[in-house]
Amino acid sequence: MARGTSPLETMPVSRFARQTRWSLIVLTGAMLAFLYLPIAFLILFSFEDAATPGLPITGLTLHWYQVLASDSAIQSALLTSIEVAVVVTIIASIVGTMVAFPLVRRGVRAPGLLRLGFTLPIMIPGFLIGIGLLIFFRQGLHPLIDVQLGLYTVVAGHLVFTIPFVVLIVASRLQGFDRRLEWAAADLGAGPWRTLRHIVLPLIAPAILAGALLCVTLSIDEFVITFFLIGPQQTLPLYIYTQIKFGVTPEVNAIATVILLVSLLAVTLGSILLTSSRRLRRRRAE
Amino acid sequence: MTVASDGGVPSGPAAGSSSGLVKRFGRALPALPGLAVLLFLFLVPMAIMFVFSFWRTNNDFVVVPEWNLGNYARFFVEGTYLRTFIKTLIMAGLVTVAALAIGLPFAYFLVRYTGKLTQRVILLAVIVPFWTSYLVRVYAWQAILGEHGALNQILQAIGVIKVPLDIFNYDDPGVFVVLTYIYFPFALLALYASLEKFDFTQLNAAQDLGARPDQAFRHILLPQIRAGIITACIFVFIPILGEFLTPTLVGGAQSSLIANLVLNFLRNDQFAEGAALAIIIAAFVTAIMIVFRKSFRVEDVVTSG
Missing domain, CATH: 1.20.5 (Single alpha-helices involved in coiled-coils or other helix-helix interfaces)
Known part of the structure; x- marks a missing residue:
């Protein structure tokens, strides 16, 4: 059965x-x-024409999306978020993939410990990471250098939890990697770099890409750590938070809807990538 | 060094063997940038926070090295902190129970009664919102809860209730519902991963041998998905210890969790006091992870998306 x-x-x-x-x-x-x-309610309320969103619905409008399109504060917050996400994703994808190799291929003495080390930032509440870094930047480093909170500190905070995600995702793909392919390449005269470039990387590319996509969504949506480490500039989640705290405008529903739909799309894509690479590997193994 | 196989494939010429320190260092080299981030942006800040928790904030809001236990003493002496901490633990416990109560039948249904494709689609449907903006998902509940929230309005409109129900107000029950909403997908993923590996013919075998269904469930299924259940619990319980947004957005005046109190200290630049409270949370998190280190599998949750 x-x-x-x-x-x-x-x-x-x-x-x-x-x-x-x-x-x-x-x-x-x-x-x-x-x-x-x-x-669904969030999306519905973003089209509602009342100034205070809620039931019953009195009429539908695209007004809030128009407001959104012409709001420069939101646009600059969005740009800041994208800026941070791009930098975080590039660094995290490269650094994380690099860690995955020695982790899986026994290049380090204690892979268990290393794995635990890169598991911790995922398990620990972001709240603690944020506070730790805030105290570190504001007071811990104070005798040495005067760190101003800003986008650099936000990027630093995002790296702490995005790198581990890339490490785990790439490592889990690398685990099932058929090393005979590399040996075959070496037998045929390819050096380690050439093997890496033409054999290994193309095969684990879907995992790296999935990891990168995850980094983008995690970074753009990140609220808790950013909350502690942000300076005068605002990322999109922080902007939304201030809007919510100081009186709800239906505009927030519109921007929230947009964010939700974009990240839904990114995550679905990433998930499909991840499974297709897994399926490919399984098929190859059979 | 043992020459173990890499995922079932025999180790090749390059793997294993003590071929000198240089070569070993060369192979560990790619991990260095990642280790540097881990060390300087995670472990060192945590260590500094630990040290600061025993120091004192002076009148200029600078943490000065005057060793004392006052920051911790406050936790036990002033009732608010201990009370809020216990409340946080209870809330986290209740949400964990709810997440299991929802997640276990759900995962069981997926594995047992649906085909591979349906399984994937439903799983994706659960996972996808859970990777999207945490802030937005909490915020979405603001319009649903509350005296004039959608829930009360709908129930009144269809005549189930006459007056708005208090239970939907911005208060602890609301916080509980929203926390369950936010965290139960973690539990589902962990439970699904362990149930998927379970061979269900064992249940039939047990019943053929005379076990009642509940006995078969308790003695055959439960022990084998124990790791999944523990992973699920940990993934729900731990993040709630650091929750401050949900009580802020959908809670009432009395809904503060322990993280909100840490936040109050930081707002007043009382870093030493805040550090102590944060360290208490961190100690709890670490203790949970050490106790259950053998049983929980992060990969099940992280890479099953």
């Missing part, structure tokens, strides 16, 4: 099977509704 066949064949022996199945279906439906209803 294999999994993944028709539901009837996978039915358990229990005579409660049918009820179980239906209650599970209902539960799943309810869960998906729970996940998506808030998002």
Whole structure:
């Protein structure tokens, strides 16, 4: 009795099977509704023409999107976010991929410890990372240099948690990598760099790309760490936060909708990339 | 050094063997930039925070090296801190239980009753919003909760309730619901990863041998997905210890969690006091991770997207 066949064949022996199945279906439906209803409301309210969003809906409008398009504060915040995300993604993708190699291929004495080290920043609440860095920059480094909070400190904060994601994703792809391909390349006279460039990198590229996409979304959406490390400039989440704190304008719903849809797209794309690379590898292994 | 295989493939000429320090260093070299970031932007700041928690903030808001335990003593002496901390633990515990209660049947359903394609689509549907803006997802609840929020309005409109329900106000129950909303996908991913590896014919075998379904569940299934359950718990419980946004956006005046109190110190530039409170949270997080280090698998959650 294999999994993944028709539901009837996978039915358990229990005579409660049918009820179980239906209650599970209902539960799943309810869960998906729970996940998506808030998002649906947010999108709905972004089209509402009342000044205070909420039910009942009195009329629909594109007004808030027009306001959005002509709001220079939002645009500069968006640009700042993109700027940070690009720098973070480039550094994190390169540095993270570099770490993955010795991690998987036993270039270091204690891969377990290294792995733990790069797991910690993912597990530790961003709150603690943010506070630690804030105290570090504001007071810890004070006797040596005077660090001004700004985009550099934000980038530093984002690197702490994005690099580990790249490390884990690339390492998990590298784990199943068929090293005979590299040996074949070496047998045929390719040096280590050439092998890396023409054999290894193209094969793990989907994982690196997925990692990079993840970095972009994580960095653009990042709120907690940025909250502590931002200077006079504002990233988009920080701008939205101030708007929310100082009175909700329906414009916030519009910008939130845009962010949500863009990151939905990026994550879906990244996820498809990741699975397709995994499937490719599985097929190759068979 | 053991010459172990890399993912089932036999080690080749380049792997293993003690071929000198230089070569070893050369192979570790690519990890250095990453290690530098880890060291200088994570471990050192944490260490400094730890040291500062035993120092004192002077009147110019500079942390000065006067060693004392006052920052910690405050935690135990002034009731607010301990009370809020315990409240945070209870809240995190409740959300963890809720996430398991939702995640386990959900994951079970996915693995057991749906085909590979449906599984992937539903899983994707769960994962995708969970990688999108945390701030926006918390904010989305502001319009749903509250006395005139969408939930009250809808229930009134369809006649289920006559007056707005207090339970939907910006208060602790609301914080609980939103936290569950934010964190239960973690639990689902961890549980799914472990259930997917489970061979369900074992349940049938157990029942053939006379076990009741609940016995088979308890003695066969549960022990084998233990690691998944622990991973799920950790991934829900730990982040809530650092939650300050949700209480701020959808909580009431009394909904502060421990992280909000740390924030109050930082707002007043009381870094030493804030550091002590943050270290208490960090100590808790570290203790949880050390106790369960053998059982939790970050990769299950991170790379299954």
